[in-house]
Amino acid sequence: MSWVKKLLIVCLVGFFAGILTIVAMYFYVRNDLPDVATLKEVKLQTPMQVYTADGQLISQFGEKRRIPLKLDEMPPLLIQAFLAIEDTRFYDHPGIDIIGIMRAATVVASSGDFSQGASTITQQLARNFFLSREKKIIRKIKEVFLAFKIEQLLEKDEILELYLNKIELGHRSFGVGAAAQVYFGKTVDELTLDEIAIIAGLPKAPSILNPIRSPANARSRRDVVLTRMRAIDVISEQDYRKALAAPITSKLHGAQITASAPYIAEMVRQQMVERFGEEVAYSEGYKVYTTVQSEHQQAAKQALQQNLYNYDERHGYRGPVARLWQAELDANANKPDTDAEQQPVFTETDRPEHAEIIAYLAKQQGIEDLMPAIVLSVFNNSAEILLASEQTIMLEWDGLKWARAFINDERQGVAPKSAAAILAPGMHILVRQQDDQWRLSQIPAASSALVAVNPQNGAIQALVGGYSFSQSQFNRVTQAKRQVGSNIKPFIYSAALEQDYTLASIMNDAPIHQWDDNAGIAWRPRNSPPVYDGPIRIREALAKSKNVVSVRLLRGVGIDESIRHLQRFGFTASDLPRNETLSLGSASLTPLELVTGYAVFANGGFLVTPFVVDRVLNEQDEVIYQHTPEIACSACQQQDVATDELAASDDAAMTEADTEQQLYELFNTMQQDAPAEPEQAEPLLAEQVISNQNAFLIADALTSSVWGGGDWSKGTGWNGTAWRVQRLKRRDISAKTGTTNDSKDTWFSGFTTATAVTTWVGFDDANRSLGRAQWHANMGQDQSAGTESGARTALPAWLDYMTQVLPDFEQETRQPPTGLSSVRIDLASGLLSRSTDHTSSFEYFKIGTEPTQYSQSNVQQIYFDNDKKAEPDESELF
Incomplete structure (x- = not known):
């Protein structure tokens, strides 16, 4: 038995030597081991997400894509798949798997194959959080000791949850939630068995096993995972066979964007980086809620894009993107044929195979709602086209007839009489769907912008900075300074009302000829159109956008004072x-x-500051930033005046604290019906830059730009430049057109008390004119021929947007503030009148500026002031 004793002694020596070696290694690396206690408070890097006010995702920013999930939010089958392929005995071992190590050692000894892994999920977690991937013995030793410490610190479920959220799975996705989104565009609970197996197979080598880069490698690894799951009996034979037969259908998906507002997202990104710094903004999982409503934003985008399509169609078709093959004209194409619509006009030569066409289309990029397509056949009034989806559709004549040739911005070709005059087989074209109909299209050449703000606090309600953010990230709402044309006039008229002018003042609408000694030429500003009405009231001149009247008002006020x-x-x-x-x-x-x-x-005269970020939440949904807007509060202003009067009185004395208390009680009363908001700072009052009276008079005058004036039945009726807005059937809208020289910039601005909206259309090349559209025989009444202008080019986008959003805003009758009176005036002279026929109407005046001359006595005067009120006869009010 001596050999048994010797063997026992060797084993004991080996055992104690092993223990001593382990202890020695521990003390050797102890000082380099990180504190695993940090895992208790670990913060996973998650991207910043930007939302609309109603909770729709606009975008996310961050280097790492991660969607943190609780373990009970993950499908059991997903968890079992990872355990099957990565660590079957996870719930049984203390952090390292001795059986797994022995198995791997046996494989190495017998075959020299080092591919058999032995790292447990706990070891992988230790490596992912604290160590590098370098293949060195010392790293492996540290990994083992860290695994033991992690097992002592955390429960098994906590370890598994951290691992499944931390693990790198390729294409910048970290964790199973992000991987499901990136590879399949799904949440984890929507994954099929074969998709689960693909994700579970990624940790070994995510860069070469992912299904986007290598479907073949992904399939092989998936099958290994499925086989392992079947071997330990977590899936049935039937499910196993079905999953093995499933094709690899993965493609790269972005975040599940539910609201399209890329220009808003970029504005938010810049502000967040400014406020928190790039590293924090992109990694702390902040949720940024903006001021825009998703439905309003979508309405703005659709209105802007449709308006650009309409402009583009007025100016003609610039031709196909490319031609895949040429086609020869059929010798019988021009012969009369009762079945002409069914007979191909062209015969094809050198046409590629169907598979080649599909392969070509798969490489082409669409933009926004424009889709690439190839023309297969052309008939008399239609064309057969092929989409990248392999769907074959017909382009009917209504979707083609607009496409006369573009010659230049001022000229277009003749109206086409057949589809053959527009298209030929082999053409690579762009198409879109409009009103359930396919339509030939093209990327708009012109640019546009639309922005809507809440006048009461400056909150941006919708913003679109161009046709497509993917085409150009230049935000024309905030970055493009363009000449504003007649959109400036309300501000000039506002300056005039601060002087000795009223809305009834008579100005001379007549040509101006002024010699310029410096230029050596005469300056001759002209009306557009060049129609001159002679003596005209300021209200009518503003509504009709009379250029020469604006010049004369500027002269009357003075340039320095106007500026x-x-x-x-x-x-x-x-x-x-x-x-x-x-x-x-x-x-x-x-x-x-x-x-x-x-x-x-x-x-009512307050300068509000536009803002788009309403609040920022951290990962725990705690508000870490809440914007406090400056509000326009006319009632607060009136309260201030009343307070000052009381303070000056001998019979009433108020402390400053009492005054402030009244102001905030008044503000709180105004907000009683508003939805509950997170606790925020006390309200800030915006600066009042013009009087309530001035603001009301201009706003009211701009309603005449919409509704006009006079009496059409008596031959005195007239339209303002914004008469098309009458379509909205709202009396609370004030609006103004704007067009610059040569139609290089076109504008439309309009507002109610609840929303103010401006649209612009022009070319990014400021020297290029929007030109004119000639009469199009194919379009009949469905066209807009003539020179491009604010009313023709910018107003339609504004109108389409407002059609969608105005029902969300209750119609309000704009009430005149105190300090105004309303008297009946003669429309021809602006003097007082007692007539009640079509020659007169009521006009608003600041008290003390009413006309003093009149043609008839007994003029009725109505005051809108607290101490000077008379009830008017309702029949005499306009």
Whole structure:
């Protein structure tokens, strides 16, 4: 038995040597081991997400894509798949799997194959959080000790949850939630068995096993996972066979965007980086809620894009993207044929095979709702086309007839008489669906912008900075300073009302000829159209957008005083030319600056600051930032005045604290019906830059731009430049058109008390004119021929947007503030009148500025003031 004793001694020595070796190794690496206690409070890097006000996802930003999930939110089959392939005895071992190590050692000894892994999920977690992937013995030793410490610190379910959220799975996806989204566009509970197996197979080598880069490698690894799952009996034989037969259908998916607002998202990204720094903004899982409503944003995008399509179609078809093959004209194509619509006009030569066409289309990029297609056959009034989806559809004549040839911005070709005049087989074209009909299309050449703000607090309600963010990230709402044309006139008229002018003042609408000694030529500003009405009231001149009247008002006020007044609206002095062209709109402003100016008229004279970020939440859904807007509060202003009067009285004395308390009680009363918001700072009051009376008078005058005036039955009726807005059937809308020289920029701005909206259309090349559209015989009444202008080019987008969103805003009758009176005036002279026929109407005046001359006595005067009120006869009010 001596050999038994010797063997026992050797084993004991080996055992104690092993123990000593392990202890020695531990002390050797102890100081380098990180503190695993940090796993208790680990913060996984998650991207920043940007939402609409109603909770729709706009975008997410961050280097790592991660969707953290609780273990009970993961399908049991997904968990079992990872355990089957990565660590079958996970719930049985203490952090390292001795059986697994022995198995791997046996494989190495017998075959020299080092591919057999022995790392447990706990070891992988230790490596992912604390160690590198370098293949060194010392790293493996550290990994083992860390695994033991992690097992002592955390429960098994906690370890598994951390692992499944932390593990790298390729294409910048970390964790199973992100992988399901990236590879399949699904949430984890929507994954099929074969998809689960694909994801579970990724940890070994995500860069070469992922189904996007290598479907073949992904299939092989998937089959290994499925086989392992079947071997341990977590799936049935039937499910196993079905999953093995499933094709690899993965493709790269982005975040599940549910609201399209990329320009808004980029604005938010920039603000968040400014506020928190790039590293924190992109990795702390912040949720940013914006001020935009998803339905309003979608309405803005659709309105802008459809308007650009309409402009593009007016100006003609610029031809196909490319031609895959040529076609020869059939010798019988021009012969009369009763079945012409069914007979191909072209015969084809050198046509590629169907599979080749599909392969070509698969490589082509669409943009927005434009889809690439190939023309297969052309008939008399239709064309057969093939989409990348392998769907064959017919382009009918109604979707083709617009496509006369584009010659230049001023000229278009003749109206086509057949589809053959437009298309030929082999053409690579773009198509889109409109009103359930396929339509030939093209990427718009012109650009546009649309922005809507809440005049009461500056919240941006919708914003679209161009046709497509993927085409151009230049945000025309905030970055494009363009000449504003007649959109400047309300601000010029506002300056005039601060002087000795009223809405009833008579101006001379007659041509101006002024010699310029410096230029050596005469300056001759003209009306557009060149119609002159002679003596005209200021209200009518603004509504009709009379250029020469605007020039004369600027002269009356003075250039320096006019610029000072315009600066009150937030416009920068350097953007305002110090000459008379200012009155015609030579100032260059962004759409956001312009709509902010119009908001002053909408809210009673207050300059609000536009903002888009409402609040920011952290991963625990705690509010870490809440924007406090400056509100326009006319009632607060009136309360201030009343308070000052009381303070001056001997019979009433109020402390400053009492005054502030009254203001905030008044504000809280105004907000009683508003939805509950997170606790925030006390409200801030916006600066009042013009009087309530001035704002009301301009806003009211701009309603005449919509509804006109006079009596059509008596031959005195007239339209304002925004008469098309009558379609909305709202009396609370004020609006103004704007067009610059040569139609290089077209504008439309309009507002109610609840929303102010500005649209712009032009080319990014500021020297290029929008031109004119000639009469199109195919379009009949469905066209808009003529020179492009604010009313023709920019207004339709504004109108389409407002058609969608105005039902969300209750119609309000704009009430005149105190300090105004309303008297009946003679429409021809602006003097007082007691007539009640079509020659007269009521007009608003600041008290003390009413006309003093009249043609008849007994003039009725109505005051809108607290101490001077008379009840008018309702029949005499307009």
